[in-house]
Amino acid sequence: MASSMVAVGLALAAAGFAGRYAMQALKQVEPQMKQALKSFPKTAFGGGFYRGGFEPKMTKREASLVLGLSPTANKVKIREAHRKLMILNHPDRGKTHPDRGGSPYIAAKINEAKDLMDGQK
Structure with missing residues (x-):
């Protein structure tokens, strides 16, 4: 002992x-x-938040900032980034918990950025 x-x-x-x-x-x-x-290096997401609001007409630069990609990203990377962001920000997300839901406005901006970067606009 x-x-x-x-x-x-x-x-x-x-x-x-x-x-x-x-x-x-x-x-x-x-x-x-x-x-x-x-x-x-400070990236779009790791270096803090982007200061300022959205521009009246989305530019290629703003679309690349929204998606967190380079302005010359290929279609596969654009679709992957769009999918990840939409999973997090979809308006139907969080229906049971309103404080965890996505925003229709942000989802529209993400879709607009994808369309502009993908060359559909």
């Missing part, structure tokens, strides 16, 4: 020292980590 108590005490002490060492190591690495995170 006494030997198991000693073993538990030694294990707790070792865990404490390891945690202290890890915290000191993280403090030294923190500036490099912050610098590395700042150097990552």
Whole structure:
């Protein structure tokens, strides 16, 4: 019984020292980590929200921003991006939970962006 108590005490002490060492190591690495995170490229979705509303007539640039694609994306990528966005923003989504539903206006803009990028307009 006494030997198991000693073993538990030694294990707790070792865990404490390891945690202290890890915290000191993280403090030294923190500036490099912050610098590395700042150097990552900012995308349309990862870099925050697009400032401003929709333009009166959708342009190719705005359509590519809505879909999160390059203006020269191929039809397969356009359809995949459209499908993913429509799954998240479809007006019928969330009928049982109104706070989780999609917006008809946003869905219309996503469809308009797909049509413009796909060359149907």
